[in-house]
Amino acid sequence: MNNPNTFSFITEDKIQLTMNLYRAKDNRKNVTIIYFHGGGLLYGVSDDLPEIYINKFLDSGYDFLSFDYPLAPEAKLSLILKSAYEEILYYLDNKQDIFGLENNDYILFGRSAGAYLSFMMCNMLINNDILMPKAIISLYGYTRIDEMQFNVPSKHYNKLAQVPEESIKKILSAAPVTYGPINLRFSLYIKARQEGTWVKYLCNEENPAKYSIKDESLKYFPPTILAASTLDPDVPFKASKLLSRIIPESHLITIYGEVHDFDRDTNNSIGISVYDEIVNWLENKI
Template sequence: MLQTKDIALGNTLYAKYATIYFDPNIIHKAVILYFHGGGLLYGNRNDLPEFHLNTLVNSAYIIISFDYPLAPAAKIDVILDDICCSINYYHKHSKFLIGSTLPYFLWGRSAGSYLCLLAASCGKLISAPRGIISYYGYGFLCDNWFNHPSNYYCQLPRVSEACLSKISSKIHSQGNLDTHYSTYVYARQTGNWLKLFFDDREKYFYLNYTLRSCTSLPCPLFCAHSTNDTDVPFTEFTELSQLYSAEKYITSGKIHDFDRDETAASTLRLLNSTIQFLDKLL
């Protein structure tokens, strides 16, 4: 039976928590450290669908979902450092968190995947994960899609720059759809997304916060994407999966987070493929 436990993590920047999903009646194989999506601007650690949680926990995995600080209050250097601290916290305190020491995987959806990939490649982790699971993730490997107005988002009602004044300037990790999603729409409509989470010279972004100079990862990679993704172009997925010889799951459609439909056959196939990837690395 799926159980949850919230843990407060010491942090000087903001009130930080992790949620642990587990079945106490199962002998666990490994831990999955999860980071949510939201373009670095919205979202929260409790966004995983029940179907995903039950399927993975019933397959003998523990999931630990972490908070992380959101832009524009926090820039990418602060966000990435927080991600690495969370991963290293598990390494140092696994017995406190789960009562034992188990190998770990990284799992991110969208921006969470981007952060997992950066963390694994930056050299700041105490130990490498067994593998990385990327659902519709990216590494900013292709030009123009992220720093130009998005055709898809420009079809939505126009969002003004005034939306930014409604977001707290204090470091925080909870970005609800009704308060924060408009900042992402604004960012994609104007092509100003990068400016909201990075404020240095652009060349340093490409050097330090993309995967363009990372020729290899310390572990295998699983990538999932839809062919007509509205947020992250399929060409980005192609570059990412080819660069790291990733195992791939591809589905047709025009939805970014296509696995939001818990009843779709493609979601079941995705999770089965994910579990096969995990199991064979243990």
């Protein structure tokens, strides 16, 4: 894999965000895949996608651009969405002069919370009559944070040792955080899911429906490919299944098992086969 070009962008709220661009060398399609990482919006890093998967996109001729974004609870969901949206606009306004890319065409890709951001960005772009993506790739994603499963204590995470409040205080920062490695901030997510307070970490007392996409809006979305596990302990499988029924030209890849990020283990053939199917699907849609 070729080394990325790194770009910095400062939002209106003075948050510095980093973007890493990997350029396809051969069979260039002049289409950019914009990637948002997962982590429940509480943790995660922009370069978390394993190299083997990035290479599949590059080898197929797609450029790959990863974004970071401010994390909760230091940044509330309204600020996270605003910052990510500004990043998209920055890309669209500067794709040639700064990024050196030749075409407007792009795809939004996210895993888990990153897929949620991809859906929310697409909805905001449509509502503001701005060029929407050619397609969306959603791995174990969702479009609503008012799901019941997100707002009650998780049986899965309550099987783990309880996270003490004191350890959380040591994690939190007084300023916005954009880099949240799993070894430093995952306990924050565990505690939020153990208590059923994850959504409150994101938006305090605001109605989570405000940050959820209505089914009617999804009918205007571009072709979308989704992949999720039937017994996902983090995000209900029904979220992806419902999206596949509502979004036009959508395709759902079903993984049978009790796992969330099925593509984490690159030694497991499931992840490889899913990305192969995604690339093949894109060939027929883009």
